[in-house]
Amino acid sequence: MSLPPSLAGRFRVPAIAAPMFLVSGPELVIATCQAGVAGTFPALNARPAAQLEDWLAEIDAALAEFRARHPDLPCAPHGVNLILHPTNHRLAEDLEIVVRHQVPLVITSLGHPGEVVRAVHGYGGLVFSDIIHAYHARKAAAAGVDGIIAVAAGAGGHAGTQNPFSLIREIREFWDGLLVLAGAISDGASIRAAEVLGADLAYLGTRFIATQESLAAPEYKAMLVACQAGDVVYTDAISGTNANFLAPSLEHAGYRRETLTAREGKGELKSIADEAKAWRDIWSAGHGVATIHDIPPVADLVDRLAAEYAAACRAPAGGTG
Numbered sequence: 001m002s003l004p005p006s007l008a009g010r011f012r013v014p015a016i017a018a019p020m021f022l023v024s025g026p027e028l029v030i031a032t033c034q035a036g037v038a039g040t041f042p043a044l045n046a047r048p049a050a051q052l053e054d055w056l057a058e059i060d061a062a063l064a065e066f067r068a069r070h071p072d073l074p075c076a077p078h079g080v081n082l083i084l085h086p087t088n089h090r091l092a093e094d095l096e097i098v099v100r101h102q103v104p105l106v107i108t109s110l111g112h113p114g115e116v117v118r119a120v121h122g123y124g125g126l127v128f129s130d131i132i133h134a135y136h137a138r139k140a141a142a143a144g145v146d147g148i149i150a151v152a153a154g155a156g157g158h159a160g161t162q163n164p165f166s167l168i169r170e171i172r173e174f175w176d177g178l179l180v181l182a183g184a185i186s187d188g189a190s191i192r193a194a195e196v197l198g199a200d201l202a203y204l205g206t207r208f209i210a211t212q213e214s215l216a217a218p219e220y221k222a223m224l225v226a227c228q229a230g231d232v233v234y235t236d237a238i239s240g241t242n243a244n245f246l247a248p249s250l251e252h253a254g255y256r257r258e259t260l261t262a263r264e265g266k267g268e269l270k271s272i273a274d275e276a277k278a279w280r281d282i283w284s285a286g287h288g289v290a291t292i293h294d295i296p297p298v299a300d301l302v303d304r305l306a307a308e309y310a311a312a313c314r315a316p317a318g319g320t321g
């Protein structure tokens with residue numbers, strides 16, 4: 001499908017910088033939107049909740065000023081991620097703040113998005129829900145979301161296990177609305193490939209951790225540059241839900257890769273405080289880490305993504321060189 005009117009013409013590259021716990025903050029969101037890629041962050045990164053109000057005010061002001069100064073440049077929309085799981089006791093308060101600031105894009109995870117859809121549609125915003133199975137995509141579609149984010153195998157964070165070819169094509173059998181693909185997308189050729197597969201936008205997480213503007217520790221960024229896809233470990237031992245983590249960070253925290261799954265893995269989410277503690281010391285990344293070799297400013301990264309994407313769009317069948 002084509003993008004809805006509120007998104008059309010606002011992207012330089014058809015991509016969203018995905019929300020990442022403890023990684024995405026206002027600086028990353030502002031730089032990303034100004035470069036022409038949608039910038040997003042989890043509401044829970046702003047702590048306490050009052051800080052969410054400050055962050056959104058800062059983002060609103062910076063983007064309004066940018067648009068006024070550069071009316072000819074695409075300034076992509078920003079978004080907030082809300083976790084709908086019952087362990088998130090801030091949901092009602094965060095949703096109220098989101099509505100007050102009329103955040104253009106709200107991304108829901110881990111729960112039924114019905115209430116969020118009603119609130120966000122009230123001011124004309126869009127709701128995208130992330131899912132790892134077609135079953136959940138059907139439920140999100142029935143709840144009236146504007147977009148579905150298919151998180152495939154190899155993604156950073158709480159990744160799924162389904163191959164992206166299979167997941168996107170399966171969802172396209174019943175959903176002709178806006179579709180976003182996530183999982184190991186770190187360059188412009190992969191963004192184009194997502195489109196060819198049937199997605200409207202690509203969702204990039206890991207690639208944006210290794211930027212100057214992300215909140216990640218310098219050692220985390222350096223580890224991304226040093227690691228290969230083979231260093232990514234899929235386990236439920238850290239957060240109670242399967243997620244991808246970097247093996248060297250697991251080892252620093254005292255875990256042995258071979259014994260991980262035997263160690264814990266209760267299949268339940270931990271409290272947000274426990275999550276924060278775990279994710280601060282143990283670093284997540286997807287298979288897209290394989291092609292990350294630097295830590296550029298967001299503007300340079302998006303320039304590169306745009307050039308790679310344009311080359312992939314021009315490339316004849318048979319390869320992009």
Ligand SMILES: Cc1cc2nc3c(=O)[nH]c(=O)nc-3n(C[C@H](O)[C@H](O)[C@H](O)COP(=O)(O)O)c2cc1C
Binds near residue numbers: 081109151182183
């Ligand atoms: C460090 C890290 C933290 C994440 N935190 C969140 C989060 O708070 N909420 C969410 O919906 N997704 C979260 N994700 C998942 C991303 O939004 C996105 O789905 C994923 O990074 C895309 O795959 P990629 O990393 O391979 O590009 C996180 C991912 C990473 C790597």
